[in-house]
Amino acid sequence: MTQVDTKTRILNAAERLFARDGFHSTSLRTLTSLAEVNLAAVNYHYGSKEALLKAVFERRLLPLNEVRKEKLEAVLTAAEQTGLRPAAVELLRAFIEPTLAFRHSGPGAKDFIALIGRSLSEPDETVRNCFIRQVLPIFKILFGALRKALPELPENILLARLQFTLGALSHVMCHAVNRELQIPGFPEPLADKLLVEQLIGFVHAGLEAPC
Amino acid sequence: MTQVDTKTRILNAAERLFARDGFHSTSLRTLTSLAEVNLAAVNYHYGSKEALLKAVFERRLLPLNEVRKEKLEAVLTAAEQTGLRPAAVELLRAFIEPTLAFRHSGPGAKDFIALIGRSLSEPDETVRNCFIRQVLPIFKILFGALRKALPELPENILLARLQFTLGALSHVMCHAVNRELQIPGFPEPLADKLLVEQLIGFVHAGLEAPC
């Protein structure tokens, strides 16, 4: 592997450290030291620490959202052609599978998944707003698609259940890195593929639970 | 209402600010200013910022865990007397209801609920470990009880589903304070009582989903 340039090395280090330690607890000194670049390079290449955060989100979220959007629309289109409702479980799969599959898309991707898993519950507005702004469009698409799949479910109940779904998904994503929940006396965590299937089955059952 | 003493005022301010801004983003200056006590008082009364965090957790978690434990054991005892398995939904209710009902137990309790909702996904080890240490015992009790309710479910699948459950619960708790998820074009969030019932129904359906 050839050397990557300074700007990318900064991005990689930021992704790793923001995921592991959080945005505020990561200092530019630690970050530039890991990236093996000069302290001043962050401000030269990105302008500020906050702009760097935005760049970290964008690098991964733009293509990921594109994939999720395509998959959701494929399910909707197929349903329209048959004249049937789209199946909720297929929509959930279209959203969840690429999100978690993303972990294996290359080095660093796993860190990123943990980072966005945390971002929804991030106390700091800087981070949370930066994240929400980038995921709100795809979230709206998912919500609209699920309304078509479950039209008899009241809207506000669907929204609440979708929030539970995102909570469960976030939690799984958070622990893409930290496996410290392996506690003596507890069984081994599920293998990756199985975990994804279990999550889809879980939220699907919850989403279609009787009112 | 009579004046509360310095030590308690510090605790109240810490609960509020740690929940709203996070542990690391809260400075002792902001904290003591809100509490209207001297800057040096934190170190005098608690020894360090980290010890203060531990005290914030303990004040609420000791009684809450006691209630959850009693309710879980009541379900188990009742089941033993009838010779039947405990019902999963009753165990979930015994755990979730007091957790969320806690929000109305007094001023500040709502902040605390948001704080513990975040703590599971907290990047910082200081906060996360401090929290996990205090909830692991009750988590083990819940897991053991659910094993009795669903003995045919493989242990590692039960654990995964329990994680999804905690993820959904955490997410709801996180937003006990921040209602900023009311976005134009989305329906009104559910009223409190309804939300709790929906959550219990959701995770119950997920937990008992077919394998």
Added chain:
DNA sequence: GTCTATAGATTGATAGAC
């Protein structure tokens, strides 16, 4: 573009008067 050096502000913690 990369470096050193440092400004300027803020942090957690403490010493010592009262």
Added chain:
DNA sequence: GTCTATCAATCTATAGAC
């Protein structure tokens, strides 16, 4: 117990040489 004053360390950001 509460106060002021301050230490020593850290932080983000920037100025300016090369």
